[in-house]
Amino acid sequence: MVVVLLLSASVVRAQDDCTIEINNIFDPRPDFAQFEIKITRESERWDKWANGSFRLEARDSDQDTLVLLDPTKHILTYVAGSSVLTLGPYNPAAMNDYYIQAQIVDGRITVVIHGPDSVGNAWRALTSNQAYLLGQFQLRTNDGSDMPKQIAVSALSPRFQANAFKMDHDSVTGTGTERNVWYATHDNVEMGTTYTYTYAESPCDSLQVLSFNGVYVGDLTVALDFTAECELGTAGYIIERALVRRSEPDLVFEGRPNLTYVNNPALVACATCIGARSYVGLLDDVQYRRMEYAYRLMSVKQRTGEITIHDTIFVRIPNAIISNAVILENPFSDKTQIRFNADDRISITGMVYDLGGRLIGYMTDENGAPIIDKEYPLGAGYLANFSTPAMASQGLYNMVLVAKPINDKTVEDMSRVIIKAQLIK
Structure with a gap:
């Protein structure tokens, strides 16, 4: 997992007040992406959080190229119930709760969290050095096309990144004519912030076939089964058959109508599954006794149609009954x-x-x-x-x-x- 640190230039301090984390969450669906925003209190200068705005951008799988999002094609939503904040409706005249506004603007993601007017209604970060979840968000395409999987902090301009805490007392220096009120209770004070983001890495690399078996079960019938894991992006499986002949060293494989995912739902892959899944009850009728048949297992990619051969097994049809x-x-x-x-x-x-x-x-x-x-x-x-x-x-x-x-x-x-x-x- 790659972690990138960006230091905010908006406030110059010896120590930052907080860290904002943008964490990508692995989503196996090709047309979905998810990320979360977390905050960690790093100083004793504050404990009541006021509001924040965050400018993010989508990048390709290599994490190098900016991908501009289209609001007519890409849908951004807040995952309900994911925030530690008390949420309510947006009311600019009198805000008592927090309100999360997530949208796509100029090809990038903008998340604005409006806060309450009173410090008494502000959320409190009780513990320092603990990450609190401000919100989880989901991106998807409305036409089923691939969604860029990596969401990063935008370096477009520091002014798009803002983060503030609530004053719970008046900040006053001097007396008499030299008396200055720097901040009053309920004011929003900008914080020195470190922005980080982590890339989501797939928990597995590629489809693996753990086993492929065949056994003669009688009545000129062969039963096949296999187990596969990390089926991400796999459409399904095809099993082909060849008759083994001593006079023909090269096997000539042919498709079987009931041993392809196109015709048999039992061979349709779970394109979003990571763990091992077993495919059983796959039957094939053979023609000859006292012969040997070869079966080879192949997978087909969901998006490209690419075919991969995984294994070949041999099944002997008994001579004596x-x-x-x-x-x-x-x-x-x-x-x-x-x-x-x-x-x-x-x-x-x-x-x-x-x-x-x-x-x-x-x-x-x-x-x-x-x-x-x-x-x-x-x-x-x-x-x-x-x-x-x-x-x-x-x-x-x-x-x-x-x-x-x-x-x-x-x-x-x-x-x-x-x-x-x-x-x-």
């Missing part, structure tokens, strides 16, 4: 189980054959029902049970699980697991 099948008891005497994973939403039939190919029986599920074209969602740790029938003799048996994906029951996509089990009687 039954995996990790293992018999839990082998050899077995009266019953055993096969534990398996379903890599997709599948229909399974579980059978047991002797070595001659004769069907001995069907495996059963957790409810004891035969596993015949039973549907299983994508998951792990499923159990297929087999209880030895009375007619079965000791020897080797083939325990067979046959599965087909629910959404594609072609022979090519059939998955078969055969486990040899030893029955002992």
Whole structure:
């Protein structure tokens, strides 16, 4: 944060009476800017503040170039309730409270704070070396165009900067014919003032993608999610897809209609957000099993349309739709189980054959029902049970699980697991 000091030339004193701070407040909205005016008592010469006028100017983001404001385009308002002062209506005949007048004049900002006539109604700065808020102000454009973000003290002319305190007693020197009344009670006395201003710096530099993930969830569907932070000025995100082919080393990415912020509100960025935000539930339908797909995440700038590529991930569509099948008891005497994973939403039939190919029986599920074209969602740790029938003799048996994906029951996509089990009687 840059702090610039400007010394007032209106009053020459060994020590300044107060400091006026113009602090820029970071506003992530491109068409808004905010600033505040604070006062700090630096001397014991006063504690009742009278009034002040402040001439400010807008500058570009580099803080070097003056930007003239247009009152037909730029709107300046006081933020209600922000001041320590007691505010009331403007009444030049009898002012009992303070009145804040903020306007754009000759391309610059003028803030005039009118004060009460009586010292008894004047605001008191109880503590020295403490900054008190005289007011917070907001600038915006009425056409949505960019607003200059930096407000500084204008060096146009010292006469535009004025700051005074209230006398709470008569200031008299000498007696008789040499008696001089310098100030009377209720007079406004100009103060020696130091003017400072601070520039508002963005709390983050640029958009960061903290994570980008993809996982196959079955039914030829890939679920994508990512987390991003510092989305200032970002319009939204686009995710493109490419089929990974060994014969083609270069990936050819293509857009997906439901994976662009133009069509999918879930991919619209929060253009004023600084903290991390997660984007989840992004689904993409793929065409082929036993293949790998690449996904790349891109962001689009709000004002310029500039596209930035952030990350590329790869998602493998499973080859086998039954995996990790293992018999839990082998050899077995009266019953055993096969534990398996379903890599997709599948229909399974579980059978047991002797070595001659004769069907001995069907495996059963957790409810004891035969596993015949039973549907299983994508998951792990499923159990297929087999209880030895009375007619079965000791020897080797083939325990067979046959599965087909629910959404594609072609022979090519059939998955078969055969486990040899030893029955002992």
